[in-house]
Amino acid sequence: METEVVLVAGLADHDVAEEVWRASPGSVLVRHDLRDLAQGVVRRWVDGELTVLEPAHGCISCTLRLDLLPLLERLGGRVVVQLDPALEPEAVCFALREVDVRVDAVVTVIDAGTWLADATGEETLADRGLDAAEGDERTVAQVVVGQAEFADAIVLTGAGADPVLDAVLDRLNPRAPRLDRRALDVTALLAAIPDDARRGRFDDGFGALLHGQPLLEPAHGVAVVHFVERRPFHPMRLHEALDVLFDGVVRTRGRVWVASQPDAALWLESAGGGLNVGNLGPWLAAVDDWSGVPAERRAVASATWDPYYGDRSQELVVITASASVEEITAALRGALVTDEELALADELEFVDPFAEWHDEMEEL
Template sequence: MSVPVVLVAGLHGAARAAVVDRLLREHSGALAIHHDLRQITGGLVVRTVRDAGVVREQVAVRLEHGCVTCTVRLDLIPQLLRYAGQASLLVVDLWDAVEPQSVAETVGHPEADPDLRLTGVLTALDAELMPTDICRGELLSEIGKQAAAGDGRYLAEVLAHQIEYATALVVPETMPAPLPSADEEDLELCREVLGHLAPMTPVAMPGDPLPAVTGPGVCVHELAARVDPASAQLPCMAHTPAVDTVVWHRARPLHPGRFFDAMDDLATRSVRSRGRFWLANRPDRLLAWDAVAGIVSIEDTGPWLAALPETAWEDVPLARRLAASLDWTPEHGDRVQHLVLTGPGLDQDEIHALLDGCLLAPDEPVTVVEDPFAELLDRDAAG
């Protein structure tokens, strides 16, 4: 019989440790495995295995290549299998800056070892730090939290991805001494922000029971579809005292020049924004928008469903086909502008006016002397 495995992610190490400790206390026979990546740029990680009472093992492991992928493949998976017959629950305590998706897809892959059963991905959060950290634009390398040599990710970017991928979010009731627990105002703001960023994800606040982690396995393909730009479950329009979420949804193409000129303004108006869009001069390509703390990423994620022959649709994941059906129009198929912006004091009318001004007028020709997106998108496609 397979042993349940739960991942616990989170940039806030003290909060993550509190959640792991509680899992170990509440599940007799549970073991936690943690890889300390502070020296990973030199190819060295420190593996710790512990239960609710004692540290069972602490070993320095030298890897040929210092990266998270190698750590998971060469050390984490063998250790999970080593302890699979000894534990009632295996808790993978991820290092601060590790995004859980790649680890989840390795542990929970349908062809992975049948002795392991991925049952959840929890992200632990410090209620006092989270609303501030989601606005921080520092590189991980600037604050000593990089997960590999040359890690070019940003703190807010990683935190957003940890929040949005999780099957549940946990704000621990108490923090380890001497750290103070969050006050009611911090907790309320944290709950409010999470309600905008991940409105469909369960949140366990102080006093709530932890999510169940010993039941059936989760499907990593379904988890991936929730954050894939082509099928992501994007938040709806919402207004709360401290935070607003604005949705822009249109079925006309964007003028590449005007939209490129508006990008910085659009990114800096919100704390977090994401979605999918299409440019008039690239009608067959589904482009993804991902911005946090003023840092924008644009990615070509492949063809729109309408650009594929119908014979190829059977090879497209069901979640993608369902998402396409919701946006389908006779004229454009599933081509759509669907951007969601979250932040304090957002003016929906201003944002809609900015973006509507970037749309191609009904009779306007696509006159692009020089495509401003070419260097970014064509370079990525070539790479």
């Protein structure tokens, strides 16, 4: 029997997973506690029955692969999983690709009184005592923003209505229905999820960045910067310009290319004071055989193809809470190569901090 899963995520204290479980007769409730993972201990409850596990390797991926995935396959039917606060649902859904499990919905619980401060802060999970394993350097912002962004539905707890928070969520995840915990109707919330919601799916980084057609007009100090340019960034100037993305910014995500790596599409993603840079793979302009490339990506590349740049381009979406749109745009535009640098790009030897950064990421 295929397993149908509802994942409930969030840093806030809540009993929403139990509410979802009660609203699903015959379902099983699974909870994980990873607070002692670094000491080699994982606590897991299945319908209230506690099991203490001692994984051979104290890491999140091993816990998912060796415990949660086989457990879900074994249970079958409908399962409600309350994720440990430090877990991001996108990482869990990525792992679930390996098993016969279907994600019916991802529900994220947000504390309306603290979420915005968390989402724009620099505090790490370790500062809060929430780091899931030794060497976990993620920030609280990266976790709470990722949890909200990947949600199919959102439940708000804590303080009452906050127009600034609403404006941020309208731009971060515009299609996810939101309900106040005090008026939570689980059946209505799940029914309000759009038919084409993500439900655990993720793209390869080359898809549309403005998911769900978010509002682009500023509201309550919240704004969206959609930065699109063809020419490459100068790697050192881009590195210096990134400072504008850390103060008063909730989320930055998108594709960039730097003059020192003309064939590589880089993925840049930030939340609050946390930043990740990774390699998405080659631009199609550097690929001879497109047969293995998804049809949608081929179509977009062909429609926007430039005789000089091919499909290479910069595209970043920045959601601000208080930062200046003009300052962000000017800093990014100032990091682009000049005409002279572009003409000499093949001859210049650029210092590239992003190449070193990517190597470090691969070692973790």
